[in-house]
Amino acid sequence: MSTSERLIESTRELLWERGYVGTSPKAIQQRSGVGQGSMYHHFDGKPDLALAAITRTAEEMRANAELEFGGPGSTLERLAAYLRRERDVLRGCPVGRLTQDPEVMADATLRRPVQETFGWLRGRLTELLTEGRERGELDAALDPVATASTIVAVLQGGYVLARAADSTEPFTEAVEGILGLLAAQRGPGVSPRP
């Protein structure tokens, strides 16, 4: 890994473990094994490094989602693949958790990648649902915009419930619940479940 990569990865780890306020430039240097001079050669300081780390995390989340959104199968199959993908549920969502970091939320620059990622996710799901409706896979009465927000909320809320229960069970239930409701929205283009 390059020096710059080591700094970004160490900052991601520290942000995850300690939050923004607990992530000092010194801790980043210790974790990455990069000296102070070299760190300030690559990055202006902690806000700049945090922005790079958060942007990286957001990009990974998008790329992972796009693997399933752009994958094979019907709309419902792709949604099921996305929702049922293996996740480290008790660890939480790397992007969603940033909304609970007061310093990240209070800084417009650091908040932007978080805001944009959820905006992108809702937009992309709206596209998918609209496409499924046009193909007759989903009922014409389905509201793609509202349903897209519901799907993203189910995942984010599923993490909260799993953390409260210290168990993945409510996350899995919530996912299966939304998939059941979506399956009941099958349009004329597909035959009902056997």
Add this chain to the structure above:
Amino acid sequence: MSTSERLIESTRELLWERGYVGTSPKAIQQRSGVGQGSMYHHFDGKPDLALAAITRTAEEMRANAELEFGGPGSTLERLAAYLRRERDVLRGCPVGRLTQDPEVMADATLRRPVQETFGWLRGRLTELLTEGRERGELDAALDPVATASTIVAVLQGGYVLARAADSTEPFTEAVEGILGLLAAQRGPGVSPRP
């Protein structure tokens, strides 16, 4: 307010503003205007006070939910009243936010009221959906257990999305989305929407 009440309310405010680790016995005394001796007369210490504060918050959440669950109207009307109730969305859920407090989650005693509240909420919604299905208001194919978890997750995830967007809009969208999906689950006992 009694001394004990003042201590509990001040602890609730401080837990909300600063989290468990940032809530010192000294800060509770200053906020409540209760002296150290009197505080330790009423409570064993910070963990005891935090438990009383969290238990109070959890009880309020249950009581508020029960107002709508036990209210008038069909199952779908009661669910809509619950989901659309006025909330301080950008402030977040007082119980859900505790799942992001590492010290609360790491302490089994402090975590218990959080866990129990979500368990109760999922159970109560399961009852409501089961009843709606039995009355023919909801489709027989609806899974009450999974759908109950989905509904709770939509609210909790809606808070996360609202915070990321610094807007109540995604919360409202997510709620309308789940209500649309539930409305499409109307059973033979009720006529479809005009």
